[in-house]
Amino acid sequence: MFKRIFWMGTGIAVGASGAFWAKRKVEETVEQYLPEQVAVRAAATAKGLGTTVRAAAAEGREAMRATEAELRAKVDARTFVGEAAPDKEPKPAMPRRAGRVATHAGTGSAGRRRARR
Secondary structure (H helix, E strand, O other), X not given: OHHHHHHHHHHHHHHHHHHHHHHHHHHHHHHHOOHHHHHHHHHHHHHHHHHHHHXXXXXXXXXXXXXXXXXXXXXXXXXXXXXXXXXXXXXOOOOOOOOOOOOOOOOHHHHHHHHHO
16 A cells, blocks of 8 residues: 555656746747747848858859959960060970870780780
8 A cells, every 4th residue: 555655656746847948948938939039030130141141252252252353363374465574484395195006916915816816
């Protein structure tokens, strides 16, 4: 009999504490989605988004200017117009790779295989 009373009390305590915890979580969630809270979060997100977009645009403009300057320098180096040539040594030509040498029908591994048959 004592066991039953003990487990009954334990079950009631666990059930009551679980219900209290669940009620508290539901209230927190409901409060999170009240119109005032949603408006506050939306404003904070929009402010942060605006800052992020401005920073990204500024970084993009800097990269664009740097790339444009680099490209203009390359074009100016290739298309010189003026009285004196620029002091630049031409790049050495790359050595050409040797191509395949044509073999005769009787030479090479295929020719040897045919000859053995």
